[in-house]
Amino acid sequence: MLTFFRNFFKTKVGLAIALAFLGLIGFAFASMDVSSTGAFGGVAGGDRVAVVGDEKVSTAALNDAASEALRRVREENPDATIQTLLAGDGLDNVLGGLIDRYVLIAWGEENGLRAGRNLVNSEIRQIPGARGPSGNFEESAYQAFLSAQSLTDAQLRQQVRTSLFFRQSVIPATYGTIVPDSIAETYARTFKERRRGFVAAIPAAAFAPTGNPTDAQLREFYAENGQRFVRPERRSLRYASFGADALGETIEPSDTQIQEYFRENAEDYAARETRSFTQLIVSTRQGAEAIAQRVSSGQSFAAAAAEAGFRTAQLENQERETVREQASAAVADAYFSASEGGLTAPARSPLGWHIARVDDVNQEPAKSLASVRGEIADVLRERNRQRGIAELATTIEDRLADGASLTAVAEELDLEIQSTPALTASGFVYGTQQRAPEALLPTLDFAFQIDEGEPEIAALPDGQNFIVYEVATITPSATAPLAEIRDNVIAEWRRVRGNEGARAAADRVLKRIEDGATLAAALSAEDVALPNPDGVNITRQEIAQMRNASVPAPLALFFSMAEGTTKKLQGSQDQGWYIVALDDISLGELEENDPLIAQAKGQISQGWAAELSEQMIAAMRAEVGVERNPDAIAAVRRQLLGETN
Numbered sequence: 062m063l064t065f066f067r068n069f070f071k072t073k074v075g076l077a078i079a080l081a082f083l084g085l086i087g088f089a090f091a092s093m094d095v096s097s098t099g100a101f102g103g104v105a106g107g108d109r110v111a112v113v114g115d116e117k118v119s120t121a122a123l124n125d126a127a128s129e130a131l132r133r134v135r136e137e138n139p140d141a142t143i144q145t146l147l148a149g150d151g152l153d154n155v156l157g158g159l160i161d162r163y164v165l166i167a168w169g170e171e172n173g174l175r176a177g178r179n180l181v182n183s184e185i186r187q188i189p190g191a192r193g194p195s196g197n198f199e200e201s202a203y204q205a206f207l208s209a210q211s212l213t214d215a216q217l218r219q220q221v222r223t224s225l226f227f228r229q230s231v232i233p234a235t236y237g238t239i240v241p242d243s244i245a246e247t248y249a250r251t252f253k254e255r256r257r258g259f260v261a262a263i264p265a266a267a268f269a270p271t272g273n274p275t276d277a278q279l280r281e282f283y284a285e286n287g288q289r290f291v292r293p294e295r296r297s298l299r300y301a302s303f304g305a306d307a308l309g310e311t312i313e314p315s316d317t318q319i320q321e322y323f324r325e326n327a328e329d330y331a332a333r334e335t336r337s338f339t340q341l342i343v344s345t346r347q348g349a350e351a352i353a354q355r356v357s358s359g360q361s362f363a364a365a366a367a368e369a370g371f372r373t374a375q376l377e378n379q380e381r382e383t384v385r386e387q388a389s390a391a392v393a394d395a396y397f398s399a400s401e402g403g404l405t406a407p408a409r410s411p412l413g414w415h416i417a418r419v420d421d422v423n424q425e426p427a428k429s430l431a432s433v434r435g436e437i438a439d440v441l442r443e444r445n446r447q448r449g450i451a452e453l454a455t456t457i458e459d460r461l462a463d464g465a466s467l468t469a470v471a472e473e474l475d476l477e478i479q480s481t482p483a484l485t486a487s488g489f490v491y492g493t494q495q496r497a498p499e500a501l502l503p504t505l506d507f508a509f510q511i512d513e514g515e516p517e518i519a520a521l522p523d524g525q526n527f528i529v530y531e532v533a534t535i536t537p538s539a540t541a542p543l544a545e546i547r548d549n550v551i552a553e554w555r556r557v558r559g560n561e562g563a564r565a566a567a568d569r570v571l572k573r574i575e576d577g578a579t580l581a582a583a584l585s586a587e588d589v590a591l592p593n594p595d596g597v598n599i600t601r602q603e604i605a606q607m608r609n610a611s612v613p614a615p616l617a618l619f620f621s622m623a624e625g626t627t628k629k630l631q632g633s634q635d636q637g638w639y640i641v642a643l644d645d646i647s648l649g650e651l652e653e654n655d656p657l658i659a660q661a662k663g664q665i666s667q668g669w670a671a672e673l674s675e676q677m678i679a680a681m682r683a684e685v686g687v688e689r690n691p692d693a694i695a696a697v698r699r700q701l702l703g704e705t706n
Contacts, residue, residue, distance in 0.1 A: 108120055108693070109690055109693060110122075110123045110156060110689065110690050110693045110694050110697060111156065111159075111160055111687060111688060111689045111690060112686075112687070112688045112690075113160055113163035113164055113167055113685060113686070113687050114163075114164075114167040114171075114685045114686055115167075116163055116167060118156075118159060118160060118163055120693055120696065120697050120700075122159060123152075123155065123156055123159060123694070123697050124697055124700065124701065126155050126156075126158070126159045127143070127146065127147070127152065127155050127697075127701055130146060130151075130155050131143055131146045132211065132510075134146055135486055139485065139486040139487030139488065140293040140485055140486060140487050142291055142293060142294065142538040143538065143701050143702065144288060144291050144538065144702065145291075147698060147701060147702065148288065152694065152697070152698050152701075153694075156689075156694065160682070160687055161678055161682070162223050164678065164681050164682050164685050164687065165223055165226045165227055165230065165231075165678075165681065166222065166223060166226055167685045168226075168230065168681040168684060168685050169226035169229065169230055171685070172230075174226055174229045174230060176221075176222045176225035176226055176229075180225060181218050181221050181222055181225070184221045184224075184225065185198075185203070185217070185218070185221060186198040188203075188206065190202065190203075190205075190206035190209070191203040191206050211507075211510065230677070230681075231674050231677050231678065234673060234674075234677045235669075235670040235673040235674050235677070238666045238669045238670045238673065239662075239666065240661075240662045240665045240666050240669065242658070242662075244665065245658050245659075245661040245662040245665065246651065246658055246661075248661040248664075248665060249651055249655060249657040249658045249660070249661040250648060250649075250651045251601065251648070252601045252602060252605070252657055252661070253600065253601070253602065253648060253649030253650070253651060253657070254600065254601055254646055254647065254648045254649065255598070255599070255600045255646070255647050255648075255649065256597070256598075256599060256600075256619060256620065256643060256645070256646050257596075257597065257598045257643075257644050257645045258596075258597050258619065258641070258642045258643040258644045258645070259580050259594040259595065259596055259597060259640075259641075259642045259644070260594060260595050260597055260615045260616075260619070260639060260640070260641050260642075261570075261580060261584055261591070261592070261593075261594035261595070261639065261640040261641075261642075262591075262592050262632075262637060262638075262639055263563045263566050263567050263570070263584075263591060263637050263638045263639070263640065264559075264563065264591075264592075264636065264637040265556060265559035265560040265562070265563045265632075265635055265636055265637040265638075266559055266637070267559070267562075267563065267566075267589045267590070267591060267637075268558075268559045268560075268561075268562025268563050268565075268566065268589065269555045269556060269558060269559030269562070270554075270555055270558050270559070273551055274551065274554050278554070279543070279547075279550060279551065279554060280543070282550065282553075282554045282557070283543050283550050286553070286557070287540040288540075289553055290540050290541050290546055290549070290550065290553075291538060291539065291540050291541075292536075292538060292539060292540075292541050293485050293486065293487075293491075293538055294485070294486065294509065294535070294536065294537055294538040295483035295484060295485060295491045295535075295536040296483065296484055296508060296509060296532050296533075296534065296535050296536070297480065297481050297482060297483050297484065297532075297533045297534045298480070298481045298484065298501060298508060298530050298531065298532055298533060299467060299478055299479070299480050299481075299530065299531055299533045300467075300478070300479055300481075300498075300500070300501060300528055300529065300530035300531075301467070301470075301471045301474075301476035301477060301478045301479065301528070301529050301530075302476070302500050302521070302526055302527065302528045302529075303453075303474055303476055303526065303527055303528075303529075304450065304525055304526040304527070305446045305449070305450055305525065307450075307453060307474050307475075307476070308445075308446065308449045308450065308453065311445070311449060312442055312445040312446045312449055313442065313445075314437075314438050314441035314442055314445060318441055319430075319434060319437050319438060319441065320430065322437050322440070322441060323430050323433070323437060330427060330428040330433060331427050332424070332425065332426055332427040333380070333424075333425040334380070334381070334397070334422065334423065334424050334425070335378045335379060335380055335423045335425075336378075336379055336396065336397065336419060336420075336421065336422050336423070337375070337376060337377045337378060337379065337419075337420045337421040338375070338376040338379065338396060338405075338417040338418065338419060338420060339362055339363070339373050339374075339375060339376075339417060339418045339420055340373060340374050340375070340376050340415065340416075340417040341362075341366050341371055341373050341374075341415070341416050341417065342410075342412050342413045342414065342415050343369070343371060343413055343414050343416070344413050344414070345413075345414060346407055346409070346414050348369065348414065349407035349414040349415075349416045350407055351369065352365045352366060352369055352371075352416060353404055353406075353407065353416055355368070356404050356418075357404075362404070362418045376417075378423070379396075381393050381396075381397045384396055384397070388410040388412070388415060389408070389409065389410040389411070391408040391409055391410070392408040392409070392410050392415045394408070395407075395408035395415070396408075396415075396417060396419070399419050400419065400422075401419050401420075401421065401422040402418070402419060402420075403418070403419055404416065404417070404418055404419075405417045405418075405419065450525070450527070454518060454520070454527050457470055457518050457527075457529060458518050461516045461517065461518060461529075465516075466516065467516040467529055467530070467531045470516070470529055471529070476529075479498070480533060481497060481498060481501065483534075483536060484497045484501075484505070486505060486506075486509045488502055488505055500521060500526075500528050501528070501530065503519065503521060503522055504517070504519045504528060504530055507519070508530065508532060511532055512532065512535075513531075513532045513533065513534065513535055514531060514532070515531060515532065516529060516530065516531040517529070517530060517531065518530075537703070539703075556635050556636075557635050559635075559637075560635040560636070560637060560638075563637045563638045564629075564631070564638055566587055566589075566591075566638070567629040567638040567639075567640060568629070569583075569586075569587070570583040570584060570586075570587070570629075570640055571583075571627060571629055571640070573586060574627050574642070580594050580627070580640060580642050581593065581594060584640075594640070594642075597616070597619060599616070599619075600649075601620060604616065604620065614630060614632070614633070614639075615630055615639045615641050618630050618639075618641050619641055619643060622641065622643045623643070624643055624644075624645060624646045625643070625644070626642075626643055627640065627641065627642040627643075628640075628641050629641075
């Protein structure tokens with residue numbers, strides 16, 4: 062069912078709704094909080110790309126928002142480049158999200174909504190990554206979370222503030238969206254439909270030129286399709302790792318430290334008495350004394366308790382202090398003054414009157430320093446190791462902050478510096494399938510954000526070792542020179558030209574079908590041999606059962622066509638074209654109260670909520686007022702692409 066409704070968003074209307082909503086959520090809340098007065102030095106078009114109400118959206122804000130968007134894209138595709146992000150309407154999408162963030166805040170403030178510091182603080186304290194081992198907010202955990210997300214405190218606060226305005230304005234407007242039963246039934250009924258037809262593939266390889274292009278043709282193709290030959294950014298790193306070995310003998314505890322630890326923890330090594338009891342708690346002193354009297358007369362403790370209508374409970378290996386904390390001092394004194402096998406005197410706690418039989422008494426003698434010396438040494442050694450490695454890491458971090466070089470730090474610690482070949486952000490040696498060194502993988506994300514010669518220190522995932530590293534060289538993402546990739550460009554030229562031929566063939570096949578030919582006959586009329594069409598007989602329910610599997614594009618088109626029509630569809634990556642023919646549509650029966658109706662209602666409600674959200678934001682934009690500066694936007698695009706203004 063979910064897949065069916067996802068197909069809705071593959072239509073022009075559905076796709077517009079989905080992209081608008083995802084653009085709002087993805088970019089509006091991910092955009093970084095940057096001063097609205099920043100500017101690029103010397104960039105034409107002014108220092109602002111837009112004005113939202115009375116607030117300027119600076120060129121610097123758009124530049125940083127694009128960088129943040131690229132970072133998030135790289136979480137899915139580490140080799141993505143700024144060219145990839147800006148292809149098509151990429152920059153407009155980033156700017157649209159940035160503008161919507163300003164719109165939400167401006168509209169909210171104008172209409173009395175609030176997202177003050179205390180509320181923002183409350184939201185930050187709820188972030189799981191900002192909590193320490195105790196489950197409470199800890200500053201150190203919060204700073205580590207910010208570092209992991211490449212955010213500053215101000216940027217995160219702005220994101221949280223924007224989210225709060227969204228939750229106060231847009232979400233209430235879309236909450237509780239209800240789809241009429243008639244519409245839900247219509248969509249549920251289409252879910253049972255069966256479609257029959259054919260899909261034919263027209264591969265680009267069948268029409269690809271066999272010869273080489275002329276030099277002029279190749280240069281022209283290369284100039285027009287430079288985006289196809291962009292190499293990802295590559296970086297080579299220098300690094301050295303260290304662990305507790307770097308501390309040497311400093312982690313070994315001295316006799317003085319061992320003795321001091323023994324004194325500070327004397328209670329742990331003192332003589333210890335634990336007792337086990339069969340316990341009974343009654344509401345009155347008279348009741349407890351009556352039971353004690355029956356036991357003194359020879360009746361068993363359990364029988365005396367049962368006769369009085371009570372049940373006993375077992376307490377195992379209890380210390381005096383534990384009984385004191387859980388009951389009262391009087392109960393502890395009574396329990397630990399009776400002899401083994403004897404009955405305790407009634408004693409009171411907030412729960413009532415306690416009486417117990419002492420089942421067992423265990424006396425542990427005090428431990429001498431000599432008997433626990435090895436145990437204490439192990440504890441202190443581990444404590445010294447953890448403290449020492451943390452202090453060493455802090456010292457190195459301070460040294461690096463003060464300008465110390467990686468080489469100087471490595472020499473001081475007698476570490477071996479290693480160098481890597483050019484690496485991509487995805488963690489591979491450029492041009493190969495060889496992985497980057499294991500120790501560097503956790504640092505790669507940040508290593509692709511810093512400049513050359515800026516040494517950093519990072520803890521490895523085991524928490525026991527650290528790595529000091531720096532970027533040695535940076536090779537920016539750029540179109541590869543034609544001379545270096547001539548063979549690749551020729552292969553791409555053949556593929557593109559073949560795809561153009563496949564498209565022309567698809568047009569000819571469609572024309573023959575319009576003139577009355579069958580799909581098979583229209584294909585066989587081509588001068589080159591083409592694969593026979595494949596028959597398709599499938600229901601929407603079978604499509605839905607693919608679950609998370611990607612629905613092939615021809616099948617997606619198959620379920621968006623009208624009965625008796627034939628359409629062409631471009632394949633991916635210039636591999637060819639498809640001809641999709643839908644011959645027949647038949648609808649299955651929908652039973653009364655079919656569960657599909659409720660599913661349809663829920664799925665369509667989500668789509669409606671998304672559309673209402675976009676309409677709400679559009680109304681806010683109209684009310685607040687938004688003006689864009691095309692010249693400044695174009696200047697930012699050139700700046701991001703490294704072009705000359």
